[in-house]
Amino acid sequence: MRIDIISIFPEYFAPLDVSLIGKARERGILDVHLHQLRDWAHDVHRTVDDTPYGGGPGMVMKPEPWGEAIDAVLAADQDARPRIIVPTPSGVPFTQRLAMEYVAEPWLLFTPARYEGIDSRVMAEYGSRLCVDEVSIGDYVLAGGEAAVLVMVEAVGRLLPGVLGNARSAVDDSFAPGEMENLLEGPVYTKPPEWRGHEVPEILLSGHHGKIARWRRDEALRRTARNRAELLAALDPATLDKHDRRL
Numbered sequence: 508m509r510i511d512i513i514s515i516f517p518e519y520f521a522p523l524d525v526s527l528i529g530k531a532r533e534r535g536i537l538d539v540h541l542h543q544l545r546d547w548a549h550d551v552h553r554t555v556d557d558t559p560y561g562g563g564p565g566m567v568m569k570p571e572p573w574g575e576a577i578d579a580v581l582a583a584d585q586d587a588r589p590r591i592i593v594p595t596p597s598g599v600p601f602t603q604r605l606a607m608e609y610v611a612e613p614w615l616l617f618t619p620a621r622y623e624g625i626d627s628r629v630m631a632e633y634g635s636r637l638c639v640d641e642v643s644i645g646d647y648v649l650a651g652g653e654a655a656v657l658v659m660v661e662a663v664g665r666l667l668p669g670v671l672g673n674a675r676s677a678v679d680d681s682f683a684p685g686e687m688e689n690l691l692e693g694p695v696y697t698k699p700p701e702w703r704g705h706e707v708p709e710i711l712l713s714g715h716h717g718k719i720a721r722w723r724r725d726e727a728l729r730r731t732a733r734n735r736a737e738l739l740a741a742l743d744p745a746t747l748d749k750h751d752r753r754l
């Protein structure tokens with residue numbers, strides 16, 4: 508997978524050099540290209556923003572630098588087209604299901620904005636011939652889209668084949684489509700069996716895989732009911748067995 512990121516703060520993406528994503532890049536599973544938007548701002552101050560038409564607070568990012576920057580990225584591979592992802596509080600929710608949709612894409616282009624956002628004509632220009640998604644990582648406003656890009660790149664990159672040590676981990680994730688969709692993962696434990704008077708639940712030491720699976724699902728349902736009751740309401744009743752319904 509190729510990922511391009513255009514930003515006025517490319518240094519913001521240093522975390523993509525470490526941990527799982529860093530190793531995926533070293534192993535050639537993920538190819539990340541960072542671009543400084545100001546390289547396409549040609550005035551002496553390398554200006555990328557201006558006052559909003561119609562008045563109002565803040566500044567809007569100018570269309571010209573963005574248009575030249577996106578054109579330059581697209582020119583990197585004339586035979587392919589990236590899916591463009593615009594991080595914004597005004598976007599569709601970023602979910603595990605959307606992460607799984609993105610991991611199937613060969614090329615993603617992230618366009619994190621600053622200020623009040625990017626002149627709307629930019630994505631109108633590219634939306635006529637490319638897939639352009641406005642995506643939000645949550646109902647809050649950040650100083651810019653860069654942190655949202657880090658979140659999405661990690662959520663998508665960890666799903667790439669070969670990145671997680673055990674592919675099963677992604678299947679058991681909270682929200683993973685299938686058994687765990689709309690469910691939160693339950694509690695996890697490791698050695699020692701007793702720590703400061705807290706013992707690991709006996710069932711987990713039993714070696715009885717069927718009972719352990721049942722216990723884990725019960726705990727997932729309980730945690731979901733406690734922390735995200737609205738997700739329980741969204742559970743497909745067909746996926747609940749008679750034991751689930753008794754909880």
Ligand SMILES: NC(=O)c1ccno1
Pocket residue numbers: 594595596642643644645646647648649650651652655
């Ligand atoms: N909530 C978000 O995804 C976001 C992106 C930029 N600012 O906020």
